[in-house]
Amino acid sequence: MKTISGLAIILATTFSSSAFAEGDLSRADVQKIAMEMGTDDDGNMYFKPDHLEFETGKAYALVTTNVDDYKHELAMHEVSEKFFTRKIEIESPDGELVAEIKGKIEEVEVGPHQTVEWFFVPIQIGADLDMSCEIEGHKEAGMFGTVTRY
Numbered sequence: 824m825k826t827i828s829g830l831a832i833i834l835a836t837t838f839s840s841s842a843f844a845e846g847d848l849s850r851a852d853v854q855k856i857a858m859e860m861g862t863d864d865d866g867n868m869y870f871k872p873d874h875l876e877f878e879t880g881k882a883y884a885l886v887t888t889n890v891d892d893y894k895h896e897l898a899m900h901e902v903s904e905k906f907f908t909r910k911i912e913i914e915s916p917d918g919e920l921v922a923e924i925k926g927k928i929e930e931v932e933v934g935p936h937q938t939v940e941w942f943f944v945p946i947q948i949g950a951d952l953d954m955s956c957e958i959e960g961h962k963e964a965g966m967f968g969t970v971t972r973y
């Protein structure tokens with residue numbers, strides 16, 4: 824009886840530590856996805872791509888670059904409810920880390936010609952959830968898209 828329970832403990836420890844390693848999202852490989860915010864020659868504002876798909880449980884960095892001379896926003900209120908945001912990273916133009924911001928994030932403003940990296944792990948599935956720029960007139964000019972997590 825003692826042997827069996829000892830073995831059970833060893834098995835439980837082995838399984839739980841391997842499960843823990845796989846589930847340790849701070850060590851997960853991060854898949855980077857680039858998205859551009861901008862305005863075309865006809866004055867239409869856009870996210871490119873305007874549809875993003877993520878797999879739950881995987882670690883992503885959404886690398887969002889604003890190519891315009893004015894700021895844009897990336898608002899993902901409903902989407903971010905079902906994300907575990909790890910951090911936002913901001914780098915200077917020469918690649919030096921300016922700031923890491925941690926905690927729950929729903930919306931990011933990106934300054935002219937700047938890039939922000941949003942690190943997250945989708946934790947619940949959902950189809951065609953909204954993302955948009957909430958600066959007045961921008962969504963109406965076409966700056967919106969959808970996010971699906973599967």
Ligand SMILES: [Cu+2]
Binds near residue numbers: 868896957961966
């Ligand atoms: Cu905008």
